[in-house]
Amino acid sequence: MRKATFRGGIPICDGKKLSKDRQTMEVRPKGDAVYPLLQHIGIPARSIVEVGDRVLVGQRIAEASGVVSAHVISSVSGRVKAIEPRKIVSGAMSEAIVIENDGEFQTIDGLGEPRDTEKLSKEEIRAFVKDAGIVGLGGVGFPTHVKLTPKNDDAIEYVIVNGAESEPYLTADYRGMLEETERLVGGLKLMLRLFEQAQGIILIEKNKPEAIKMMSAALKGESRIHIKAVNPKYPRGAERQAIYAATKRKMNSSMIPTDVGCMVYNVHTVIAVYRAVAESMPLLHRVLTVTGGAVANPRNYTVNIGTSYAEVLEAAGGLCKEPEKLVSGGPMMGTELLDLTVPVTKTSSALLALSKEETAEPFESPCIRCGRCMEVCPSRLVPRKLIKCAECSDDQRFIRLGGMECSECGACSYNCPAGRSLTGTIKQMRRSILDERRRR
Numbered sequence: 001m002r003k004a005t006f007r008g009g010i011p012i013c014d015g016k017k018l019s020k021d022r023q024t025m026e027v028r029p030k031g032d033a034v035y036p037l038l039q040h041i042g043i044p045a046r047s048i049v050e051v052g053d054r055v056l057v058g059q060r061i062a063e064a065s066g067v068v069s070a071h072v073i074s075s076v077s078g079r080v081k082a083i084e085p086r087k088i089v090s091g092a093m094s095e096a097i098v099i100e101n102d103g104e105f106q107t108i109d110g111l112g113e114p115r116d117t118e119k120l121s122k123e124e125i126r127a128f129v130k131d132a133g134i135v136g137l138g139g140v141g142f143p144t145h146v147k148l149t150p151k152n153d154d155a156i157e158y159v160i161v162n163g164a165e166s167e168p169y170l171t172a173d174y175r176g177m178l179e180e181t182e183r184l185v186g187g188l189k190l191m192l193r194l195f196e197q198a199q200g201i202i203l204i205e206k207n208k209p210e211a212i213k214m215m216s217a218a219l220k221g222e223s224r225i226h227i228k229a230v231n232p233k234y235p236r237g238a239e240r241q242a243i244y245a246a247t248k249r250k251m252n253s254s255m256i257p258t259d260v261g262c263m264v265y266n267v268h269t270v271i272a273v274y275r276a277v278a279e280s281m282p283l284l285h286r287v288l289t290v291t292g293g294a295v296a297n298p299r300n301y302t303v304n305i306g307t308s309y310a311e312v313l314e315a316a317g318g319l320c321k322e323p324e325k326l327v328s329g330g331p332m333m334g335t336e337l338l339d340l341t342v343p344v345t346k347t348s349s350a351l352l353a354l355s356k357e358e359t360a361e362p363f364e365s366p367c368i369r370c371g372r373c374m375e376v377c378p379s380r381l382v383p384r385k386l387i388k389c390a391e392c393s394d395d396q397r398f399i400r401l402g403g404m405e406c407s408e409c410g411a412c413s414y415n416c417p418a419g420r421s422l423t424g425t426i427k428q429m430r431r432s433i434l435d436e437r438r439r440r
């Protein structure tokens with residue numbers, strides 16, 4: 001029998017103990033809330049408010065424009081102060097709606113009211129998900145109502161909930177499985193109503209026995225949903241690796257999961273679907289893991305979308321020592337944060353303040369051809385050869401060597417004894433080839 005694991009990867013689970021056993025806490029923003037119009041993959045949403053308008057919690061302030069787009073919902077009450085370009089995590093400027101938060105959190109009528117889901121049609125379920133502005137909360141941000149509407153519902157055989165949170169330090173999905181178990185199961189059951197031929201699989205790493213226990217208890221009597229326990233390994237949580245672990249089906253970069261009869265959803269996306277459909281609650285919050293050796297009170301925080309990272313850090317007790325590096329997201333795939341005034345968006349997952357001891361000394365030396373980058377690559381690539389192509393801008397050879405199959409997981413860079421910036425270089429090369437293809 002073939003093992004349900006993937007070749008390569010690295011067995012790391014560092015940093016999780018800082019936050020994994022602590023209850024999630026809520027952060028209520030005090031300052032202005034900033035909502036970029038593009039917090040998803042696709043076309044930016046279109047503002048439907050004007051400067052001076054009063055808005056309430058749960059009110060739609062920007063509407064999806066085009067097929068692949070998502071609504072933006074206000075998570076505070078107050079007045080629209082500006083609609084202008086604001087800095088986002090990447091350092092780029094993005095058109096955003098700025099709301100002067102009045103601190104009252106006055107809501108629209110009906111927000112949070114329970115809804116009888118038994119009689120809802122497929123169309124109604126999809127419409128509630130769209131109205132809630134939900135996008136993939138695993139970081140990619142693909143609009144969930146679009147993903148839940150494939151060409152053929154009956155071609156979907158597996159709906160996979162990705163509870164394999166393999167990125168170091170991050171524990172939001174783990175806490176979600178422990179603290180929102182019923183909602184997670186409820187969300188998956190709603191999804192399975194859309195895909196009558198499908199089985200539900202919840203992927204959980206074996207080093208999370210509490211989550212396996214809680215989920216197993218909640219799934220008693222559910223014949224269509226199963227738990228798949230997998231060995232912890234980075235990047236287990238990546239989409240292709242998750243599909244292989246759950247079903248042994250393989251895909252490459254030119255395929256999408258529905259080509260192999262699968263759909264993969266992040267734990268909090270499934271919880272958000274339940275809240276939208278069964279509790280009339282749009283996507284107003286993100287659960288962020290705020291952690292690292294320089295954070296005073298590391299744990300998970302439920303944060304209103306639009307809150308600044310500075311406020312989130314303050315809610316976590318601020319810094320207990322000088323951080324060497326601030327990161328939005330995990331240490332492997334996150335983005336270095338150079339400005340804490342930028343807002344938390346739908347795709348934010350973590351705020352790391354790493355101390356000197358937690359960050360490697362920056363150094364880079366020539367390649368010693370040890371092959372370690374190749375050993376850990378889950379996409380079976382030879383990263384040292386790919387960066388050679390990148391260095392001499394040889395697109396064709398880069399493509400021939402499979403460079404477009406890179407999932408940008410960071411495992412090669414992490415494992416390189418020479419400190420080579422393999423992932424960053426490969427990522428740049430992939431972006432430039434993709435841009436060139438789009439231009440053509």
Ligand code: SF4
Nearest residue numbers: 367368370371373416
């Ligand atoms: S791991 Fe680093 S040093 Fe070793 S072969 Fe790859 S690029 Fe070269």
Ligand code: SF4
Nearest residue numbers: 377406407409410412
């Ligand atoms: S080449 Fe890409 S997929 Fe392979 S280890 Fe490096 S970043 Fe990950």
